[in-house]
Amino acid sequence: MTAMWGRRGASQGTLGPYAVLWRLATTAAVVTTVCLGTWVGDDQWWPFGPMSQYAFSVRNDGVINSLTMDALTVDGEVVRVPLSKEMIGIERSEIEGQAPRIIADPALLQDLAVLHRRRLPHEAAYRTIWLRNTSTSIPTGNATTSTLATWQVLDPLDPAPSGIPGGEDGR
Amino acid sequence: MNAVERFLAPAMPLARVAWLRHIIYPFVLLDVLWIVTDPIPHGDVPPSLYRSLVVRDVLHLPAPSHAYVRVLLGVIVVSALVAATGRLPRLAGWVCAVGMLDWVSNAFAYSKVDHDHFALVLALFVLPTAGRARVADVDVRSQAAGWAIRMVQVGAVCIYWLSASAKMRFGGWGWANGATLIWALTRRPNGIGPWVGSHPALTHALQWVVLVAEFCSPVLLWLRGRALYAGLAFWAGFHLSTYLMLKIHFLPLVVCLLSFLPLERLPRPARRRRVESARPRAASEELSSAR
Numbered sequence: 001m002t003a004m005w006g007r008r009g010a011s012q013g014t015l016g017p018y019a020v021l022w023r024l025a026t027t028a029a030v031v032t033t034v035c036l037g038t039w040v041g042d043d044q045w046w047p048f049g050p051m052s053q054y055a056f057s058v059r060n061d062g063v064i065n066s067l068t069m070d071a072l073t074v075d076g077e078v079v080r081v082p083l084s085k086e087m088i089g090i091e092r093s094e095i096e097g098q099a100p101r102i103i104a105d106p107a108l109l110q111d112l113a114v115l116h117r118r119r120l121p122h123e124a125a126y127r128t129i130w131l132r133n134t135s136t137s138i139p140t141g142n143a144t145t146s147t148l149a150t151w152q153v154l155d156p157l158d159p160a161p162s163g164i165p166g167g168e169d170g171r
Numbered sequence: 172m173n174a175v176e177r178f179l180a181p182a183m184p185l186a187r188v189a190w191l192r193h194i195i196y197p198f199v200l201l202d203v204l205w206i207v208t209d210p211i212p213h214g215d216v217p218p219s220l221y222r223s224l225v226v227r228d229v230l231h232l233p234a235p236s237h238a239y240v241r242v243l244l245g246v247i248v249v250s251a252l253v254a255a256t257g258r259l260p261r262l263a264g265w266v267c268a269v270g271m272l273d274w275v276s277n278a279f280a281y282s283k284v285d286h287d288h289f290a291l292v293l294a295l296f297v298l299p300t301a302g303r304a305r306v307a308d309v310d311v312r313s314q315a316a317g318w319a320i321r322m323v324q325v326g327a328v329c330i331y332w333l334s335a336s337a338k339m340r341f342g343g344w345g346w347a348n349g350a351t352l353i354w355a356l357t358r359r360p361n362g363i364g365p366w367v368g369s370h371p372a373l374t375h376a377l378q379w380v381v382l383v384a385e386f387c388s389p390v391l392l393w394l395r396g397r398a399l400y401a402g403l404a405f406w407a408g409f410h411l412s413t414y415l416m417l418k419i420h421f422l423p424l425v426v427c428l429l430s431f432l433p434l435e436r437l438p439r440p441a442r443r444r445r446v447e448s449a450r451p452r453a454a455s456e457e458l459s460s461a462r
Binding site for chain 2: 045049050136166
């Protein structure tokens with residue numbers, strides 16, 4: 001760890017052979033791992049995961065999908081769920097990443113109701129939550145919206161978490 | 172071996188490490204308080220939506236909770252403040268590095284992973300290895316400093332070059348002729364973004380420029396003088412334009428690009444210079460130009 005100085009107090013600090021060796025070995029390990037992360041890895045490899053933001057291809061005649069979440073409140077009003085870290089505490093992109101899980105098990109939307117009560121308790125509670133997708137055609141600009149998942153919140157005013165496992169167990 | 176050693180661990184001024192610490196650790200404060208602020212609200216998210224990451228499982232980092240994320244924020248802020256002064260460079264530096272690994276991996280443990288933090292996290296782990304460094308150490312060259320600086324540079328270049336590689340892996344060779352930029356501009360319109368998005372030929376040209384530049388980015392490690400400054404100016408302009416069009420800034424990477432600059436030539440703070448010049452000559456073993 002300690003730099004092995006050749007001439008202490010002089011202008012040149014030279015490292016000894018072992019100090020050089022562990023540094024070069026670290027460089028090789030880091031560069032190899034981060035390259036493999038992009039070539040064969042996935043997001044789970046972070047911080048060595050693929051540098052994949054905007055790396056996917058979109059066809060010029062394709063569609064742009066954009067997820068939204070709407071809710072019916074206990075006051076009978078339909079509102080847009082504010083998917084952001086500042087508001088409800090989770091981003092739209094994070095919900096998009098978990099959309100397959102939510103579609104497979106809409107009970108996960110119960111936890112969005114829980115999060116909403118924790119983070120925005122002054123707002124009317126959610127009774128029903130819909131996960132929706134808006135598809136916009138690139139050449140025509142026409143947009144169509146479809147509902148991907150629906151959940152009737154259990155005990156809307158004081159909702160309990162779903163208890164569905166997260167982390168490794170839920171992977 | 173010698174050529175590799177000269178390339179990856181050249182003797183460089185300790186002053187550049189000192190300046191990088193004065194820049195990067197304050198940036199960490201900016202990062203946790205303004206850019207990557209997700210971990211605080213994540214403390215309230217029920218565990219079902221927590222997806223974790225391999226690095227968190229390996230280090231046994233717990234699922235975030237309301238109190239945990241606040242304590243972690245305090246640890247990062249204190250360690251970054253101490254490390255920014257140059258004191259306790261190893262202890263404060265590594266506490267800050269591990270704290271940021273926990274913080275940023277928390278932000279990315281809910282199914283959305285960004286790749287703008289690789290070079291910054293790497294910088295936080297290598298900067299402590301250079302030991303004590305002062306901005307006055309302009310003529311004190313050290314291989315330990317050179318390796319730390321080179322690693323930050325390599326980390327930045329890895330982000331660019333591997334971004335191009337990822338485009339070939341996930342988008343295929345037709346990526347540059349596709350509509351990825353239009354897709355991004357549609358979802359995050361800002362400033363002149365919608366106008367650019369309405370000109371498909373322009374978006375294709377921009378995509379080609381980005382792809383070629385990313386593939387060529389490793390030359391930054393060899394460029395010197397004006398050519399290096401031109402390369403850095405290109406990337407600064409690139410990040411500015413993505414911010415203006417998409418509100419995506421990649422600042423954690425931009426701050427690491429500063430490691431390419433001769434920061435040691437920056438004027439030293441006046442107060443410190445006065446204190447040093449008042450010191451009796453015999454009390455210092457540094458070269459005269461370091462005072």
